[in-house]
Amino acid sequence: MLDLLLTQFVLLWAVIDPLGSVPVFLSNTKGMSAAQQRRIAFKAIFISAITLLFFLVAGQVLLEAMEVPLPAFQVAGGLVLLLFALTMIFGESKPEQEMALKDENLWDKAVYPLAIPSIASPGAMLAIVMLTDNYRFSFAQQAVTAGIMISVLAITLLLLMLANPIQRVIGTAGAAIVSRVMGLILASVATNELLSGIYHYFTQIQG
Numbered sequence: 001m002l003d004l005l006l007t008q009f010v011l012l013w014a015v016i017d018p019l020g021s022v023p024v025f026l027s028n029t030k031g032m033s034a035a036q037q038r039r040i041a042f043k044a045i046f047i048s049a050i051t052l053l054f055f056l057v058a059g060q061v062l063l064e065a066m067e068v069p070l071p072a073f074q075v076a077g078g079l080v081l082l083l084f085a086l087t088m089i090f091g092e093s094k095p096e097q098e099m100a101l102k103d104e105n106l107w108d109k110a111v112y113p114l115a116i117p118s119i120a121s122p123g124a125m126l127a128i129v130m131l132t133d134n135y136r137f138s139f140a141q142q143a144v145t146a147g148i149m150i151s152v153l154a155i156t157l158l159l160l161m162l163a164n165p166i167q168r169v170i171g172t173a174g175a176a177i178v179s180r181v182m183g184l185i186l187a188s189v190a191t192n193e194l195l196s197g198i199y200h201y202f203t204q205i206q207g
Contacts, residue, residue, distance in 0.1 A: 014183070015124040022160065025037075025163050028114060048115045060132070073129070082187055086187065089180050
């Protein structure tokens with residue numbers, strides 16, 4: 001049980017990437033007062049939580065309505081997460097990619113690019129659906145996963161509130177290094193999900 005909790009925490013930490021969101025937050029709140037930065041941070045986390053909870057509750061229902069078997073989605077999700085991880089390792093890091101995204105409306109930055117796609121990334125949406133598979137996990141286990149997700153978002157909020165001192169300590173380069181290391185961890189988790197999905201898909205066919 002402890003191993004499962006740790007795996008879920010690491011996976012959600014990797015796809016949400018709290019440290020990688022710090023330079024994105026600073027870039028998009030430059031010149032704002034501390035109070036404005038706090039309001040944007042709270043709004044971004046709230047929007048991210050609502051988005052991910054929606055996928056947690058309704059993601060599998062939507063897939064089943066479209067008659068997409070979950071093992072097939074698990075394979076696709078694992079593949080997408082693997083590609084996402086490879087871009088974190090070999091491509092531009094998250095801070096480098098998203099700091100370039102600009103929006104003239106300051107308040108809209110809480111939604112884009114901070115909440116989506118920086119915090120509630122496509123990888124996070126896919127991960128939360130796979131981690132709450134109704135056929136593999138009980139309601140209690142899914143509730144624990146939701147708790148882990150909320151805890152990662154709470155840590156993200158804390159880091160955003162401390163964004164200025166963190167940036168001075170690790171810099172943009174430091175955040176990029178952390179993002180690449182998390183990409184490597186995410187790649188191993190994604191590969192496991194991909195292989196597991198293939199196994200369950202062919203088991204389902206044979207059954």
